Amino acid sequence: MKIGVVVFPGSNCDHDCQHIFKDVLGQYVEMIWHKETLLAGLDAIVLPGGFSYGDYLRTGAIARFSPVMGAVKEFAKKGGMVLGICNGFQILLEAGMLPGAMLRNRSLHFICKDVSVKVENAATSFTSAYESGQVLKIPIAHADGNYYTDPVTLAAMQANAQIVLRYCTPEGKVTQEANPNGSLDNIAGIINAEGNVLGMMPHPERCAEAVLGNDDGKMIFLSMLESLKGNKKQLKMVEA
Amino acid sequence: MKAKIHVTLKQGILDPQGKAIEHALDSLGFKNAGNVRVGKYMEVDVEEKDKAKAEAQVKSMCEKLLANTIVEEYRYELG
Numbered sequence: 001m002k003i004g005v006v007v008f009p010g011s012n013c014d015h016d017c018q019h020i021f022k023d024v025l026g027q028y029v030e031m032i033w034h035k036e037t038l039l040a041g042l043d044a045i046v047l048p049g050g051f052s053y054g055d056y057l058r059t060g061a062i063a064r065f066s067p068v069m070g071a072v073k074e075f076a077k078k079g080g081m082v083l084g085i086c087n088g089f090q091i092l093l094e095a096g097m098l099p100g101a102m103l104r105n106r107s108l109h110f111i112c113k114d115v116s117v118k119v120e121n122a123a124t125s126f127t128s129a130y131e132s133g134q135v136l137k138i139p140i141a142h143a144d145g146n147y148y149t150d151p152v153t154l155a156a157m158q159a160n161a162q163i164v165l166r167y168c169t170p171e172g173k174v175t176q177e178a179n180p181n182g183s184l185d186n187i188a189g190i191i192n193a194e195g196n197v198l199g200m201m202p203h204p205e206r207c208a209e210a211v212l213g214n215d216d217g218k219m220i221f222l223s224m225l226e227s228l229k230g231n232k233k234q235l236k237m238v239e240a
Numbered sequence: 241m242k243a244k245i246h247v248t249l250k251q252g253i254l255d256p257q258g259k260a261i262e263h264a265l266d267s268l269g270f271k272n273a274g275n276v277r278v279g280k281y282m283e284v285d286v287e288e289k290d291k292a293k294a295e296a297q298v299k300s301m302c303e304k305l306l307a308n309t310i311v312e313e314y315r316y317e318l319g
């Protein structure tokens with residue numbers, strides 16, 4: 001598979017994402033500078049974490065106007081898989097590719113630690129390798145991860161199973177104490193209604209190798225690859 | 241023409257910075273201070289003599305970039 005990792009000025013998890021797809025999972029990875037406007041031959045796109053444009057004004061607010069974002073939107077509109085991690089999630093929100101917005105963490109602190117996250121929907125292209133209800137240990141590193149949306153949108157997302165990941169206790173209980181940043185409904189990750197754009201605050205690329213002591217995040221990338229293979233098979237059947 | 245733009249979180253949306261400042265004011269003895277809201281203040285020079293046109297531009301700037309209207313509201317003065 002050919003995975004595109006977008007590099008914004010200030011991205012700092014881009015090479016981690018490249019490492020996982022290329023060195024750990026043996027895929028071809030193309031690093032895409034944010035000035036690019038044509039994306040050809042990619043199977044999936046990752047918007048990595050970091051501090052694009054120094055997080056000036058609001059997180060993701062300026063990156064969403066990067067030249068590459070037009071092509072990313074076009075790619076998603078055609079059904080292409082887009083994964084936004086941390087700052088990538090914030091960019092997807094600012095770009096309107098996912099509903100809602102990020103507020104400053106309830107504690108006002110930048111939080112960098114392992115948290116427990118529950119897979120609420122294991123039927124998506126990004127989570128199919130997990131069991132439904134599985135609890136992951138996965139690091140977060142952000143100051144603006146306090147997800148907010150209006151009650152109508154929240155209800156629609158709940159009804160549609162678009163809330164894919166929620167902060168929980170290590171035992172899998174979704175409680176306020178287990179909510180690190182004040183996020184609405186303990187939201188850690190959401191997917192669009194079409195099911196091809198996922199945004200998540202935790203960093204799966206930082207826990208995708210057993211040698212580093214934790215590979216709970218690896219299944220996100222494996223799920224993507226599996227579903228891409230399935231898509232390719234389906235496409236071939238249509239062509240035949 | 242200069243636009244003076246204020247962006248704040250909407251009423252009803254928790255403002256953690258405002259809350260922290262509120263508590264600090266309270267501990268300093270300002271017992272009657274409340275509902276602190278923290279925002280951003282921006283000045284933008286707009287090269288446009290027609291006030292209506294300038295105002296339309298500033299509004300568009302706020303809607304597109306300067307405020308995230310899902311969680312923020314804005315107001316501006318032009319002069």
